[in-house]
Amino acid sequence: MSNLEVAPQETDCTSTPANGTLLIEARTVPLGGVRGITVNRTLPSRQVPTIGAWCFVDHFGPAPADSMVVLPHPHTALQTVTWPLTGSIHHRDSVGSDVIVRPGELNLMTAGHGVSHSEISLVGPDPLRGLQLWLALPDDALNAAPAFEQHTGLPIVETGTLTATVLTGEFAGARSPATTYTPVVGAQLSLRPGTSTIELEPGFEYGLMVLDGPVRVDGRALPDGDLLYLGPGHQGVELSTTTGSRMIMLGGEPFEAELIMWWNFIGRSHQDILRARQEWEDHSVRFGTVAGHGSERIPAPPMPITILKPRRRNKPVRRTDGEDDR
Numbered sequence: 001m002s003n004l005e006v007a008p009q010e011t012d013c014t015s016t017p018a019n020g021t022l023l024i025e026a027r028t029v030p031l032g033g034v035r036g037i038t039v040n041r042t043l044p045s046r047q048v049p050t051i052g053a054w055c056f057v058d059h060f061g062p063a064p065a066d067s068m069v070v071l072p073h074p075h076t077a078l079q080t081v082t083w084p085l086t087g088s089i090h091h092r093d094s095v096g097s098d099v100i101v102r103p104g105e106l107n108l109m110t111a112g113h114g115v116s117h118s119e120i121s122l123v124g125p126d127p128l129r130g131l132q133l134w135l136a137l138p139d140d141a142l143n144a145a146p147a148f149e150q151h152t153g154l155p156i157v158e159t160g161t162l163t164a165t166v167l168t169g170e171f172a173g174a175r176s177p178a179t180t181y182t183p184v185v186g187a188q189l190s191l192r193p194g195t196s197t198i199e200l201e202p203g204f205e206y207g208l209m210v211l212d213g214p215v216r217v218d219g220r221a222l223p224d225g226d227l228l229y230l231g232p233g234h235q236g237v238e239l240s241t242t243t244g245s246r247m248i249m250l251g252g253e254p255f256e257a258e259l260i261m262w263w264n265f266i267g268r269s270h271q272d273i274l275r276a277r278q279e280w281e282d283h284s285v286r287f288g289t290v291a292g293h294g295s296e297r298i299p300a301p302p303m304p305i306t307i308l309k310p311r312r313r314n315k316p317v318r319r320t321d322g323e324d325d326r
């Protein structure tokens with residue numbers, strides 16, 4: 001999807017999560033467009049700009065099946081992960097991909113130096129609902145060639161009372177085939193009634209989101225749609241449900257590079273963003289063309305009058321004890 005905010009703002013991130021955990025409350029963001037779809041956004045947040053390389057988490061729908069109409073728009077320096085829960089989306093991009101994105105299938109587009117794509121949801125029996133996630137690319141992948149992957153046979157692993165579909169990285173001994181550029185994990189967890197403790201990588205930070213509740217995390221109810229941040233140092237977490245539920249788990253090694261996120265671009269400097277914006281407006285070959293749309297595309301919004309600065313935060317508080325103290 002696209003960040004269609006009319007006046008995208010920089011996100012200033014200076015707070016430090018306390019005790020190694022923080023509840024990031026979802027905020028509703030209108031995306032504009034013909035039918036005015038809104039999304040619930042948890043990343044970036046004021047307190048937590050990234051979780052590992054995960055830098056953007058939008059939860060959209062349920063909305064009418066055909067309510068997503070996102071015309072060609074550009075991306076730089078990131079990967080998009082589209083994960084429909086219900087409904088389906090027609091994806092076309094400047095690499096030449098022309099696919100239907102369906103629930104249970106991972107769709108991963110790597111922008112590298114530059115890519116453009118469109119996403120139009122299809123009429124169907126189910127409402128449209130899903131997740132749009134971005135992974136920031138590290139410095140050594142900024143000039144990677146644009147690419148698109150669709151994985152229809154993701155690994156599914158059973159552990160305790162849950163079944164995990166591994167989107168990216170490795171979870172419970174199962175590894176996703178998806179191409180990533182930093183140590184990350186992404187998984188959808190389906191919980192049966194009961195309690196399980198899942199192992200966490202202490203060098204990673206994590207975010208947990210309930211899709212369909214109820215879920216208690218280390219004994220505390222986690223509201224649907226919010227994102228519970230767990231800083232590095234956690235060995236494991238206890239997940240319990242009385243009626244069955246679904247969650248998303250995202251994690252990764254804390255991302256060290258300083259990022260500027262503006263509109264659909266990620267850069268390392270104001271100049272990077274300015275150049276990308278101008279090249280999109282100039283129809284540069286950098287972003288290629290998306291077949292099937294003629295001259296239709298999303299114009300870049302005007303640049304803010306201020307100089308964009310890297311998004312910073314203090315180091316997350318590392319959990320060092322074994323107490324359930326969040």
Ligand code: MN
Pocket residue numbers: 001002003073075080117264
């Ligand atoms: Mn997009």
